[in-house]
Amino acid sequence: MGRGFKVFVTGITLIAVIVGFSYIYTMQRVDSMTVKKYLDISQEMRSELELLIQEKSEAVLLVGLTLSHDKTVNTLLRSKKYNKLQLDNLSRLLQKYTSLKNVWFQIIDKHGTSVYRSWTSKHGDNLTDFRLDVAKMIRLPKVMSTISVGKFDMTFKSMVPVYDKYDRFIGIIETLAKFDSLVSKLKIKGYETLIIVDKHYRDQLTESISNVFVDDYYIANPQDNDTLVKAFQNHLIDLNSDTYQIDKQDGYLYTVLKIDGIDNRPMAYFVISKPLSEIDMSAIYETRDNIIKTLVLISIFLLVLIYIIYSVNYKKFIQQQNELLEETVEEKTEELQKQSKKMQYLAHHDSLTALPNKNLFLDRLKQAIKHAKRQHNSLGVLFLDLDRFKEINDTYGHDVGDELLRRISQRLQEIVRDDDTVARIGGDEFTVILPNTDQVNVVKVVEKIFEDMKRPFILSGVDIHATFSVGISIYKQDGETPDILLRNADTAMYKAKDSGKNTYQFYNQQMTELVRKRLQLDTDIRNGLKNGEFEAYYQPKIDATTLRVAGLEALIRWNHPTKGLLYPVEFIPFAEEIGLITEIDQYMLTHCVNQLVEWEAAGYHTGKLSINVSTKKLESDNFRSELYRLIEKSRVNTDLLELEILESQIMRDPEHSIDILRSVRSLGISISIDDFGTGYSSLSYLKKLPVSKLKIDRSFIIDVPEDEDDVAIVRTIISLAKNLKLEIIAEGVETEGQVEFLVQEGCRNIQGYYYSKALTKTECEAFMKKHG
Numbered sequence: 001m002g003r004g005f006k007v008f009v010t011g012i013t014l015i016a017v018i019v020g021f022s023y024i025y026t027m028q029r030v031d032s033m034t035v036k037k038y039l040d041i042s043q044e045m046r047s048e049l050e051l052l053i054q055e056k057s058e059a060v061l062l063v064g065l066t067l068s069h070d071k072t073v074n075t076l077l078r079s080k081k082y083n084k085l086q087l088d089n090l091s092r093l094l095q096k097y098t099s100l101k102n103v104w105f106q107i108i109d110k111h112g113t114s115v116y117r118s119w120t121s122k123h124g125d126n127l128t129d130f131r132l133d134v135a136k137m138i139r140l141p142k143v144m145s146t147i148s149v150g151k152f153d154m155t156f157k158s159m160v161p162v163y164d165k166y167d168r169f170i171g172i173i174e175t176l177a178k179f180d181s182l183v184s185k186l187k188i189k190g191y192e193t194l195i196i197v198d199k200h201y202r203d204q205l206t207e208s209i210s211n212v213f214v215d216d217y218y219i220a221n222p223q224d225n226d227t228l229v230k231a232f233q234n235h236l237i238d239l240n241s242d243t244y245q246i247d248k249q250d251g252y253l254y255t256v257l258k259i260d261g262i263d264n265r266p267m268a269y270f271v272i273s274k275p276l277s278e279i280d281m282s283a284i285y286e287t288r289d290n291i292i293k294t295l296v297l298i299s300i301f302l303l304v305l306i307y308i309i310y311s312v313n314y315k316k317f318i319q320q321q322n323e324l325l326e327e328t329v330e331e332k333t334e335e336l337q338k339q340s341k342k343m344q345y346l347a348h349h350d351s352l353t354a355l356p357n358k359n360l361f362l363d364r365l366k367q368a369i370k371h372a373k374r375q376h377n378s379l380g381v382l383f384l385d386l387d388r389f390k391e392i393n394d395t396y397g398h399d400v401g402d403e404l405l406r407r408i409s410q411r412l413q414e415i416v417r418d419d420d421t422v423a424r425i426g427g428d429e430f431t432v433i434l435p436n437t438d439q440v441n442v443v444k445v446v447e448k449i450f451e452d453m454k455r456p457f458i459l460s461g462v463d464i465h466a467t468f469s470v471g472i473s474i475y476k477q478d479g480e481t482p483d484i485l486l487r488n489a490d491t492a493m494y495k496a497k498d499s500g501k502n503t504y505q506f507y508n509q510q511m512t513e514l515v516r517k518r519l520q521l522d523t524d525i526r527n528g529l530k531n532g533e534f535e536a537y538y539q540p541k542i543d544a545t546t547l548r549v550a551g552l553e554a555l556i557r558w559n560h561p562t563k564g565l566l567y568p569v570e571f572i573p574f575a576e577e578i579g580l581i582t583e584i585d586q587y588m589l590t591h592c593v594n595q596l597v598e599w600e601a602a603g604y605h606t607g608k609l610s611i612n613v614s615t616k617k618l619e620s621d622n623f624r625s626e627l628y629r630l631i632e633k634s635r636v637n638t639d640l641l642e643l644e645i646l647e648s649q650i651m652r653d654p655e656h657s658i659d660i661l662r663s664v665r666s667l668g669i670s671i672s673i674d675d676f677g678t679g680y681s682s683l684s685y686l687k688k689l690p691v692s693k694l695k696i697d698r699s700f701i702i703d704v705p706e707d708e709d710d711v712a713i714v715r716t717i718i719s720l721a722k723n724l725k726l727e728i729i730a731e732g733v734e735t736e737g738q739v740e741f742l743v744q745e746g747c748r749n750i751q752g753y754y755y756s757k758a759l760t761k762t763e764c765e766a767f768m769k770k771h772g
């Protein structure tokens with residue numbers, strides 16, 4: 001897991017914890033504030049009630065005290081004329097002018113007998129028998145203010161002793177008042193009040209006013225609040241609770257003020273209520289909202305902070321991950337490439353010798369064929385089968401056999417060129433691709449192999465001689481596809497086996513012979529050049545009008561040690577094919593230039609001596625420098641030197657030929673186009689070529705002047721030479737008619753048997769003396 005992600009998770013967790021704790025704190029804070037609010041309201045309601053009770057008690061006491069000093073009351077008590085008392089009027093006045101509603105009076109004499117009741121005419125009954133407070137007052141008269149429960153209801157009560165002028169106790173003024181005003185005053189303050197008398201007064205309230213009891217609890221003012229009565233009936237109000245109570249069902253807050261009686265037992269309960277909806281909770285909600293707002297702001301701040309830290313870290317993390325990924329991808333790619341290379345290598349190579357196997361061989365052969373096709377070249381396929389390999393295996397064991405195969409493959413690779421492919425396609429079968437080659441060179445490679453195999457392989461201290469039977473197929477005469485070439489080489493290999501092993505065979509039997517001959521020729525030419533078997537013959541060129549020598553053409557002859565005198569046609573084309581023509585040309589150039597120098601020195605009239613040069617020689621890298629050196633060394637008169645180049649060879653690459661011929665021309669040497677008319681010269685090139693002479697090919701001369709077509713061709717060539725201001729010569733002239741025709745047409749330089757064949761040096765010297 002990245003650092004950025006850790007920061008993110010930690011941050012979110014932190015926010016969640018903060019939000020959680022803050023929520024709990026907020027709720028607790030709201031709860032405690034609500035509790036406090038309810039407690040305050042509860043306390044306020046109680047205080048309000050207590051104050052009202054106190055006020056009411058004091059008011060009732062004050063009325064009692066005032067009456068105790070009233071003369072009429074005093075007189076009446078002393079005279080016992082009680083019926084004269086009219087205190088109900090006082091009740092009415094109080095109701096009218098004060099907040100004291102429903103006030104009653106009772107006058108009790110010093111013996112405890114009720115002598116007057118303002119609410120009834122009943123009197124004369126002694127109260128000490130059943131009223132403890134009255135008995136107490138009689139014994140010890142003193143002012144008493146209390147709340148008490150009678151047989152009608154619960155009331156405020158004051159008892160004030162009355163004294164005569166001699167301070168003798170003569171009676172008691174008892175003032176009674178109901179709670180109505182108190183309830184209505186609380187209502188004004190927004191509180192509903194239910195006054196409940198404890199159940200142990202149940203029996204005492206024989207003439208109860210409200211007549212409503214709930215579980216023997218007397219409800220003093222049921223008419224004031226029906227909801228409260230029902231809540232009490234439904235036990236939603238706990239009378240003994242000394243704190244507030246919440247009635248969520250009806251939406252009220254209750255608080256109970258308990259008042260004990262004179263006997264210290266619970267006497268009455270004032271249930272004060274306030275609708276929850278009227279309690280001002282705005283301060284609490286405001287505080288709650290402020291806390292939430294602060295919380296939200298802190299969370300947003302933390303979120304932003306975390307986002308910034310996270311994004312910074314995340315970018316780093318992504319970058320690290322990318323780098324890591326790149327590294328991993330690179331490593332894996334390298335690994336895969338290595339594995340793939342290894343797999344490819346194994347799929348394409350022989351495990352014993354590490355040589356290409358058959359698959360790779362066929363693939364390489366396919367490529368070589370494509371290349372040969374494009375370049376118009378041939379290629380050779382060798383199929384080598386070890387002779388008597390089974391015997392070697394059986395005699396020396398498989399390990400030696402394997403080692404032999406390994407060593408053979410090493411040697412084969414050393415013998416061939418880098419471009420060649422050696423493959424092992426079977427137990428003792430090897431194949432070789434020799435691109436861009438011909439039959440002769442193929443055989444040379446095979447013979448090199450045979451030569452190398454003459455060296456024994458020393459394995460486990462034993463000299464082992466290995467020989468091969470080799471089959472050869474050549475693209476494209478023996479096949480144009482890898483399969484066919486391989487199959488034909490294989491077939492040829494079997495022929496080689498049948499021919500007694502340790503030999504090679506071309507797929508085409510005649511070719512084997514031909515190649516053998518050519519190979520022999522190759523060796524012979526090299527030896528001939530070394531041994532001075534080649535000789536220059538010279539054929540005179542005659543000016544038919546003067547019959548004098550106009551020039552000489554050097555023509556090669558080969559004094560073959562076994563075959564006698566050989567003409568160029570028997571070896572020049574082959575020498576061109578295998579590249580030896582350049583050495584032959586060099587030999588002729590050197591030899592003829594020196595001969596020319598010699599003849600000139602001797603005073604022979606040679607005219608221009610023309611030497612045949614192949615374009616291979618012309619195009620060779622050092623041709624110009626060699627020629628230059630030769631001229632320098634021999635001090636030959638280059639005006640007497642002419643090179644004859646075949647038209648067909650020039651026209652293979654005329655642009656290139658132009659450059660070379662120009663450089664030759666710059667040395668003062670003339671250039672003649674040989675066999676003109678057969679090489680399809682383009683007139684535009686002809687104009688550009690730095691040549692000075694055209695030689696009409698013998699094939700056009702043979703049938704003139706009889707053949708009209710040849711006559712027309714010869715005329716055209718002569719006319720072309722004239723127009724291009726080139727010299728003209730005809731070759732292969734054998735008859736007088738041909739001479740006459742040519743002279744008549746304007747070609748006076750004649751070469752041919754009519755005048756002379758090619759002559760040896762001595763013969764030529766004699767000819768020149770005669771026609772010089």
Ligand SMILES: Nc1nc2c(ncn2[C@@H]2O[C@H](COP(=O)(O)O[C@H]3[C@@H](O)[C@H](n4cnc5c(=O)[nH]c(N)nc54)O[C@@H]3COP(=O)(O)O)[C@@H](O)[C@H]2O)c(=O)[nH]1
Pocket residue numbers: 539553554555556567568569572584585588612613614644674675731732733734751752753754758
């Ligand atoms: N690169 C080199 N090419 C050479 C060289 N020497 C010769 N050649 C090439 O060989 C071609 C054949 O030459 P050759 O066999 O010597 O024949 C020449 C003449 O003997 C023959 N000739 C001449 N007159 C007649 C004739 O009246 N009748 C007839 N049947 N043959 C005749 O023609 C050959 C000369 O031809 P050309 O060279 O075209 O003038 C030869 O064509 C050369 O291309 C060499 O040293 N290097």
